[in-house]
Amino acid sequence: MTEAEKPLNFEQAVKRLEEIVRALDDQTLPLDAALALFEEGILVSRQCAAHLEVARARVEKLVEQAPGVFSLEAFDQETSAVDTDDDDEE
16 A cells, blocks of 8 residues: 555645645656656545545534424535525514
8 A cells, every 4th residue: 555545534634735735836846756746646635525525424513493402413515505684584
């Protein structure tokens, strides 16, 4: 398993992406080295995306069922956008 294929936690993956970006900014970097870093960056960015997807799936929102009574519901991305004009209709 290469260094890029090792599973990283989210923070480690973001740090590695930052390192890769800094290295790619070095305009004296040979093309082969730049391409290898770019490929590693793609792999690491996919790890980040996977971590974010897992986190998104775990997000829960607290919903008040009645005054003082709350329940947890799975996060629904489509209904998470709240229409702020609802209060004006009363």
